[in-house]
Amino acid sequence: MGAVKAKRMPRAVREQQMLDAAVETFGQRGYMAASMDEIAELAGVSKPLVYLYLNSKEELFTACIRREAAALVTAVRSGVRTGLPADRQLWDGLLAFFVHTAAYPHAWSVVHLQARTHGETFAAEAAAMREEIVAFVTSLIVVAAREAHRDPDLPEREVAGLAEALVGAAESLATWANTTDGVTARQAATTLMNFAWAGLSNLMDGRNWTPPAA
Amino acid sequence: MGAVKAKRMPRAVREQQMLDAAVETFGQRGYMAASMDEIAELAGVSKPLVYLYLNSKEELFTACIRREAAALVTAVRSGVRTGLPADRQLWDGLLAFFVHTAAYPHAWSVVHLQARTHGETFAAEAAAMREEIVAFVTSLIVVAAREAHRDPDLPEREVAGLAEALVGAAESLATWANTTDGVTARQAATTLMNFAWAGLSNLMDGRNWTPPAA
Amino acid sequence: MGAVKAKRMPRAVREQQMLDAAVETFGQRGYMAASMDEIAELAGVSKPLVYLYLNSKEELFTACIRREAAALVTAVRSGVRTGLPADRQLWDGLLAFFVHTAAYPHAWSVVHLQARTHGETFAAEAAAMREEIVAFVTSLIVVAAREAHRDPDLPEREVAGLAEALVGAAESLATWANTTDGVTARQAATTLMNFAWAGLSNLMDGRNWTPPAA
Amino acid sequence: MGAVKAKRMPRAVREQQMLDAAVETFGQRGYMAASMDEIAELAGVSKPLVYLYLNSKEELFTACIRREAAALVTAVRSGVRTGLPADRQLWDGLLAFFVHTAAYPHAWSVVHLQARTHGETFAAEAAAMREEIVAFVTSLIVVAAREAHRDPDLPEREVAGLAEALVGAAESLATWANTTDGVTARQAATTLMNFAWAGLSNLMDGRNWTPPAA
DNA sequence: AATGAATGAGTGTTCATTCAT
DNA sequence: GATGAATGAACACTCATTCAT
Numbered sequence: 057m058g059a060v061k062a063k064r065m066p067r068a069v070r071e072q073q074m075l076d077a078a079v080e081t082f083g084q085r086g087y088m089a090a091s092m093d094e095i096a097e098l099a100g101v102s103k104p105l106v107y108l109y110l111n112s113k114e115e116l117f118t119a120c121i122r123r124e125a126a127a128l129v130t131a132v133r134s135g136v137r138t139g140l141p142a143d144r145q146l147w148d149g150l151l152a153f154f155v156h157t158a159a160y161p162h163a164w165s166v167v168h169l170q171a172r173t174h175g176e177t178f179a180a181e182a183a184a185m186r187e188e189i190v191a192f193v194t195s196l197i198v199v200a201a202r203e204a205h206r207d208p209d210l211p212e213r214e215v216a217g218l219a220e221a222l223v224g225a226a227e228s229l230a231t232w233a234n235t236t237d238g239v240t241a242r243q244a245a246t247t248l249m250n251f252a253w254a255g256l257s258n259l260m261d262g263r264n265w266t267p268p269a270a
Numbered sequence: 271m272g273a274v275k276a277k278r279m280p281r282a283v284r285e286q287q288m289l290d291a292a293v294e295t296f297g298q299r300g301y302m303a304a305s306m307d308e309i310a311e312l313a314g315v316s317k318p319l320v321y322l323y324l325n326s327k328e329e330l331f332t333a334c335i336r337r338e339a340a341a342l343v344t345a346v347r348s349g350v351r352t353g354l355p356a357d358r359q360l361w362d363g364l365l366a367f368f369v370h371t372a373a374y375p376h377a378w379s380v381v382h383l384q385a386r387t388h389g390e391t392f393a394a395e396a397a398a399m400r401e402e403i404v405a406f407v408t409s410l411i412v413v414a415a416r417e418a419h420r421d422p423d424l425p426e427r428e429v430a431g432l433a434e435a436l437v438g439a440a441e442s443l444a445t446w447a448n449t450t451d452g453v454t455a456r457q458a459a460t461t462l463m464n465f466a467w468a469g470l471s472n473l474m475d476g477r478n479w480t481p482p483a484a
Numbered sequence: 485m486g487a488v489k490a491k492r493m494p495r496a497v498r499e500q501q502m503l504d505a506a507v508e509t510f511g512q513r514g515y516m517a518a519s520m521d522e523i524a525e526l527a528g529v530s531k532p533l534v535y536l537y538l539n540s541k542e543e544l545f546t547a548c549i550r551r552e553a554a555a556l557v558t559a560v561r562s563g564v565r566t567g568l569p570a571d572r573q574l575w576d577g578l579l580a581f582f583v584h585t586a587a588y589p590h591a592w593s594v595v596h597l598q599a600r601t602h603g604e605t606f607a608a609e610a611a612a613m614r615e616e617i618v619a620f621v622t623s624l625i626v627v628a629a630r631e632a633h634r635d636p637d638l639p640e641r642e643v644a645g646l647a648e649a650l651v652g653a654a655e656s657l658a659t660w661a662n663t664t665d666g667v668t669a670r671q672a673a674t675t676l677m678n679f680a681w682a683g684l685s686n687l688m689d690g691r692n693w694t695p696p697a698a
Numbered sequence: 699m700g701a702v703k704a705k706r707m708p709r710a711v712r713e714q715q716m717l718d719a720a721v722e723t724f725g726q727r728g729y730m731a732a733s734m735d736e737i738a739e740l741a742g743v744s745k746p747l748v749y750l751y752l753n754s755k756e757e758l759f760t761a762c763i764r765r766e767a768a769a770l771v772t773a774v775r776s777g778v779r780t781g782l783p784a785d786r787q788l789w790d791g792l793l794a795f796f797v798h799t800a801a802y803p804h805a806w807s808v809v810h811l812q813a814r815t816h817g818e819t820f821a822a823e824a825a826a827m828r829e830e831i832v833a834f835v836t837s838l839i840v841v842a843a844r845e846a847h848r849d850p851d852l853p854e855r856e857v858a859g860l861a862e863a864l865v866g867a868a869e870s871l872a873t874w875a876n877t878t879d880g881v882t883a884r885q886a887a888t889t890l891m892n893f894a895w896a897g898l899s900n901l902m903d904g905r906n907w908t909p910p911a912a
Numbered sequence: 913a914a915t916g917a918a919t920g921a922g923t924g925t926t927c928a929t930t931c932a933t
Numbered sequence: 934g935a936t937g938a939a940t941g942a943a944c945a946c947t948c949a950t951t952c953a954t
Contacts, residue, residue: 064932064938086387088302092924102940104926113924147481173300173387217461220446221439228438229431239431246481247431253479255469265467267361267460278913306949316915318951327949492917492953514815516730520945530919535946575909601728601815645889648874649867656866657859667859674909675859681907683897693895695789695888709934734928744936746930755928 083162124163125185142200154241297376339399356414368455511590552591553613559584570628582669725804766805767827773798784842796883
């Protein structure tokens, strides 16, 4: 499973191999339980080379988070074509998201779980990416409201909460799909789309649920 | 800072103190970064005593997960009264959930984050509790459909996905509320209820979103 | 040669054993070349215990410097009785100094050589002790001048230079005596006393050597 | 900061650049703390080239000691003109010594401190040079005694001790002058000359200090 | 019921050194 | 003549765990 052992490769290539190995190991074992020895071995190089190129375990982990977060954002962005209706854009984005997280489960574990459980520094790194996605979803909600010929009279904080809930649900479903046999990316996307779009439409019609008095 | 030092207490009490300290430490530092030294000190006892009562770090962590998972399930169950309409039951459950996770953030971190990032054994422990909650939510959805005089013609897998999405959204919002200033449990519950209930109603009316052909 | 292996000793005792071993090892190998493993083994304990008691290699080394510097100053002070003539006091001090450095060559190496070659922090630690000795010698020179019924019209900077030269010569002779067979502490002290006392007397008589014009 | 980068230079020149860099680095950081990486970078060449020319860290260090020791001896020898009175010769030698050590503090650190704190091999290398200087001083003392029309009835061992003390004092003053602001080579030489010459004269007049009975 | 004393095993990190070009 | 790529071996330090009392 480790990279084919080939000596004397250019630095850039080796670095990617190391990141590959690191993402797999961090994703599987967790940040702390992953040992640099294991990562080096999986990458097919000696430990000093890992340090020569990536300096420390912390920097290596950060590099993993950055690379995978960027890859995920790129995947989602690439899946969406502007100009289509908002619901279609949301669908396309969700589908791309679930396809990507299913294709790279270790990467998803690194970005979503590991990055958030080992200190503020790493968490912040992952949070930056998440912000991008939340912002994207938020904008879609606003556009959808406009398309429905409705003033965006949903208060801003309300929209933020909805986007948060939607993204949170997507994240949970991604993990769920990755750990539950027979759930495809398409199914996950459909479920969430049904759950979310219908809810959003209703809200835009002013039919919202009123909590009982405290 | 730790518990007031009092010698010679009955075992059951000491054990709870240790678990308190462990939950706080695990929640704050993470499973691996938490040291038995720190936990013992925070509990106000010597390390060998911790081992005498709880045998190992793994067992100690498991005990934490069990205790806190049970506490959370109990809290949700206690918040709900049967006999009320389904939406009210869901609301009550969500509110109890957000109140509890806000009151015990370290416990929530242990059960939701730490338990899932350090090996299958721990993850399974937490998953068991989660199942209970998902089952509860599933049943509410079914009841709601029945109340709406509609046959639960939503396929079972669909319902499972919806419950999963709902619970996932709740979990994300809990963490979000715990780390975002000025978001109360009531607000989180309202946001989610709006998002979810409206969506569920729509679905039960057969107005679901159809994905484009692959 | 290592301490007789005896288990379960009180902390204070173990600590001294560790310092003994550390002084020997640092003195022989040098600060950097000495490994904590070696020190622990020589002390007859495991490495973690060394860390438990002395925290780090740096702190261990600092503790060595402090202990041995204090021991040397104490030895010199104890060798001198106030009330005797200045030359006798100087002789007694020098003799005590050479006896001590000959009895504890590793300690002398640590304080005089190692402490000065591995960073400002350590150097400062040793310099503090040296200051005490220089101050002591300086005072003796002043007293000697007074005893000789001469105003201490030697300028202060001049006296400082002389004390520095005297102490420097003593330090060099100590190392020389330690590495040259057949040179006793008494001989070293006699040589230096002859060299120094005669010179000082001459200076106090105003017979100083005038350098040629630049 | 390092030598201007120029490719393809003759070996002899490159070697001197490497030694320059090595002396500076060893002098500043110490033998063990200095890394071959740092030295190579400061020399403006790649590490393998350093190994090609100087074989190993040990040999590199040895080469540094040899070069700098020789340079120091040469400097002292060049400062002295035979035919002048002994005291003038001593003065000239001391002055040359202090001027050289002040001009090349890193070299002085290498030869005097580093060489003596990292194993017998290096110490022996530096000791060889020292012997030359001690021998030179010894001969001056003998000549001085002869000039004073006195038989050198000072026993040989006594003379050796005096030379040792004188050289030791000089070494200490050199380091002292290098680390104390405002002390010039000339001042150091004057202080030592006063201290030493007066003492030596006295001794040659038979006025020596008699130690108390043991 | 409780603890001071002690350790085996492992981790991240560094460095002198070499090979292939 | 010169170097980018790569490593074996070691070292400081930590931690879960146990023993003797």
